[in-house]
Amino acid sequence: MRVLVTGGAGYIGSHTLLELMAQGHEVMVLDDYSNANPEVLTRVRALSNRPVPDMRGDVRDARALDQVMADFAPDAVIHFAGLKAVGESAIKPVEYYDVNITGTLCLLAAMDRVGCQAVIFSSSATVYGEPVYL
Numbered sequence: 001m002r003v004l005v006t007g008g009a010g011y012i013g014s015h016t017l018l019e020l021m022a023q024g025h026e027v028m029v030l031d032d033y034s035n036a037n038p039e040v041l042t043r044v045r046a047l048s049n050r051p052v053p054d055m056r057g058d059v060r061d062a063r064a065l066d067q068v069m070a071d072f073a074p075d076a077v078i079h080f081a082g083l084k085a086v087g088e089s090a091i092k093p094v095e096y097y098d099v100n101i102t103g104t105l106c107l108l109a110a111m112d113r114v115g116c117q118a119v120i121f122s123s124s125a126t127v128y129g130e131p132v133y134l
Contacts, residue, residue: 002026004072006059006107007080008052009036012122014044016078021048028072029054030064031081059103065110076118077111079104 003020007013008029013036020027029041029052038054045052053072057064059081068074082100083089089096104121111119 001075002028002073004028004030004068004074004077005080006030006077007036007082007122008054009033009038009040010080011036013078013080014040016080017044017052018048020078021050021052027052028068028074030057030059030068032056032058035083059107060099062106062110065106066113069110069114069116073114074111074116076120077107077116078120078122079107080122081107082122 003025005013005017005020005027006029008017008027009031013029013031017027017029031038031054033056038056041052041054055064055068057068059065059079081103083096108119111117
């Protein structure tokens with residue numbers, strides 16, 4: 001299976017890449033490196049002894065998404081490209097909505113344009129607000 005991993009240079013993304021490749025899947029990474037370092041993919045390549053094509057790009061960029069979809073033709077997408085710092089999200093809510101919601105919608109639209117319907121969406125798993133009880 002061909003799997004596009006958005007945010008694949010991050011901690012969870014890079015570990016997911018290694019597991020996907022260990023299971024024989026072909027992978028590609030789309031990452032803007034705002035929360036990661038491209039050097040991570042160099043280590044993934046060394047650990048797996050396999051190529052890991054990557055493209056620097058933002059999930060809100062329809063052109064970049066269309067290029068990845070056309071060049072790689074994924075069967076599935078694992079979407080890790082989101083912002084996740086709870087404290088910062090309270091300070092910059094519009095930026096977080098834009099990246100996390102608009103970015104996801106742009107990604108889903110690009111997938112739809114090429115008929116890719118399999119997606120795994122990763123959330124920060126953070127709970128916001130004051131609980132009534134613990």
